[in-house]
Amino acid sequence: MKLLLVGASGVLGSRLYNDVIKKKWDILGTYCSHEHEGLFRLDLRQRKSIEKVFNFFNPEVVILAGGITDVDLCEKRPGLAEEVNIKGTLDVIKKTRACGARLVFLSTDYIFDGRNGPYKEEDMPEPVNIYGRTKLEAETAVRGISHDYLIIRTAQLYGVNHRGKNYAVKIIQNMRNNKEVSAAYDFYSTPTYAGALSGSIIKLIEKKHTGIFHIAGKDFTDRYSYVSKISEIFGLKKTLIKKVSLKDLHLTARRPLKAGLNTDKAGKFLGGLLIGVDKGIGLLKDEFHEIGYKV
Ligand SMILES: NC(=O)c1ccc[n+]([C@@H]2O[C@H](COP(=O)([O-])OP(=O)(O)OC[C@H]3O[C@@H](n4cnc5c(N)ncnc54)[C@H](OP(=O)(O)O)[C@@H]3O)[C@@H](O)[C@H]2O)c1
Structure with a gap:
């Protein structure tokens, strides 16, 4: 399997890159x-840079996990986000199609308005910010132009x-540096451990699934509870967590208040790969130990 991973330096990409190497697939990140080290440069703003990597590697599968993911930056610089x-x-x-490759595109729960999450695959998207809008437009392009996505x-x-x-x-x-952190009690999602997502993506590729899948953590939780769980599992002082409302954070971009994803469809194929916050944060802690990661 020749797999091109765009965005291999990101949170998902780093994990996916390492997991795919362990499977001994031929990967270019x-x-x-x-x-x-080991990664090639590709800038999505420069068509030539995309062409160069595709022409050199001629992939069979392309995972597009790269792009502007900073939600407030997208709001400040909509031209860049687009x-x-x-x-x-x-x-x-276009290049994926020219190679006859399959495309795996990473999208977000931010394509929904956050009035009524967690959302199913067939729910109506209604983004409330530029990031969500650009991801939805990209999804539409993938569905319209790509033959195998x-x-x-x-x-x-x-x-x-x-x-x-x-x-x-x-x-x-x-928190380790004894700094106070603010966490919103009224901002909900389904936090997703990158290792669980990476394993799920690999499985969906192996099984040659196509279409749209929601892959996220099992727990629909607010940020305050999520941060409290992190502090508990990492043994950090809970008194450092300030419980606030999302509006107190004065973020640039509007957020979907109750987004998150319903994973019933993917759950049928992925079973135990989809995990909740307790297990995911525990695995994150193990990962820190394994790689000697200092925070
Ligand atoms: N993070 C989340 O909470 C979240 C939630 C829902 C969906 N997603 C989606 O999941 C995917 C992965 O997210 P992530 O959190 O792993 O992302 P991330 O950590 O922010 O990494 C983004 C990746 O995109 C690359 N990138 C940025 N600008 C680029 C450009 N102009 N050309 C080519 N590559 C560029 C970055 O490379 P450099 O760092 O080397 O510049 C990096 O590898 C994205 O599609 C995101 O929309 C993320």
């Missing part, structure tokens, strides 16, 4: 701004990437 998340996806679709929507990812940039990791870092 890409980074954009954060160089990492260029990377929509136009970049279109260029990847898998769209995997996920939610609130946590895991370890090469740079340690992730909400859960930042929370742990701050």
Whole structure:
């Protein structure tokens, strides 16, 4: 299996890259701004850079896990968000098609308005911010142009990437440094451990599934409870957690308040791979120990 992984330096990408190597598939992973050993550079803003990697590797499967994922940055720089998340996806679709490869596109629960989560695959998307809109437009392009696709929507990812940039990791870092952290009691999602998502993606590829799948953690939980669970499992002081309302955080982009994903459809194929917060945070802690990761 020749697999091209765009965004191999990200939270999901780092984990997926390592898991695929263990399977001994032929993989080429890409980074954009954060160089990492073994990865090739690919910038979704530059068609030539996409073409160069595709022409060199000629993949059979392409996983597009790269793009602008900073929700507030998308709101501040909509042109950049569109260029990377929509136009970049279109260029990847064209090259994937030209190679006759299958496309696996990563999307988000932020395509929903957050009034009534967790959402099923067939629920009506209604993004409330630019990030969600660009991901939905990219999904539409994948569905319209690609001949053989898998769209995997996920939610609130946590895991370890090469740079340690992730909400859960930042929370742990701050609390270990005795810093107060704010967590919203009225902001819900289904937090997803990157290792569980990576294993699920590999399985869906192996079984040649196509269409849209929701892959996320089993628990629909608010941020305050989630951060409390992190502090409990990592042995951090709970008194450092400030319980706030999402509006007190004054974030640039509007958030879908109750998004998250219903995973009943994928659960039928994936069974034990989909896990809840207790197990996922426990595995994150094990992963920290295994790689000697210092937060
Ligand atoms: N994080 C979440 O909570 C979450 C929730 C739902 C869905 N998702 C989706 O899941 C996927 C993976 O998310 P993640 O959290 O693993 O992402 P991430 O950690 O933010 O990583 C983003 C990746 O995209 C690459 N990238 C950024 N700009 C690029 C560009 N112009 N051209 C090519 N690559 C570029 C980054 O490379 P460099 O770092 O080297 O620049 C990095 O490898 C994304 O599609 C995201 O929309 C994420």
